[in-house]
Amino acid sequence: MRLIGTARDRPSVDLDDIDARYLRMPVVPRGLAVGLFGGSFNPAHEGHVLVAETALRRLKLDRLWWMVTPGNPLKNRNELAPLAERIAQSETLARDPRIDVTAFEAVIGAGFTADTLAHIRRRNPAVHFVWIMGADSLAGFHRWQRWREIAETYPIAIIDRPGSTLAFLSSRMAKTFDHARIDENDAALLPRISPPAWTFIHGPRSSLSSTEIRQERRVPQ
DSSP states (O other), X not given: OOEEOOSTTSOOEEOTTSOGGGGSOOOOOTTOEEEEEEEOOTTOOHHHHHHHHHHHHHTTOSEEEEEEOSOOTTSOGGGOOXXXXXXXXXHHHOOSTTEXXXXXXXXXXXXXXXXXXXXXXXXXXXXXXXXXXXXXXXXXXXXXXXXXXXXXXXXXXXXXXXXXXTHHHHOHHHHHTGGGBXXXXXXXXXXXXXXXXXXXXXOOOOOOOHHHHHHHHHSOO
């Protein structure tokens, strides 16, 4: 059994059942615009697909990396499904050929998202990356390790989610970087704007929630 467990905030991960292609960083040519959409996807659902597709369309991305993380230090590890299971769910849902489902974060020894993003930047200095997240993550973004570093290193696209449409008005990140916000009508320019730069993209929203799905599965039928 191959177990990877690198930092206090990352659980040990059994890699035996994971195809090696998911543990390698996707290869992307220089100069392309690539979205980075990371999460535990526990479980993956159509709401995640909507965020990914909205980002591809509105940001005019060439590729999108659907990054399934080993774990999340801000969430309950006891409810976390095996990484192989979450990869398989994501692969089934991410049908757009421009989406690369990957879990390379499990083997690079990154303790936090900021470490992962720094690693990506070192390996791909000539690619135009954008960090993508749902609006429901914006309120707590300032609790992420080195969140300012992330905002100052990567343009950020925040995609609308139910109940979070007004999150950008009160979030610490939005207030701190208010001067760096660009109009969503110019979202296609975001990948090639020097950070800090961010935008909030409105549009169709899915009411699906990983938390609610897990809760429903625990309710006896």
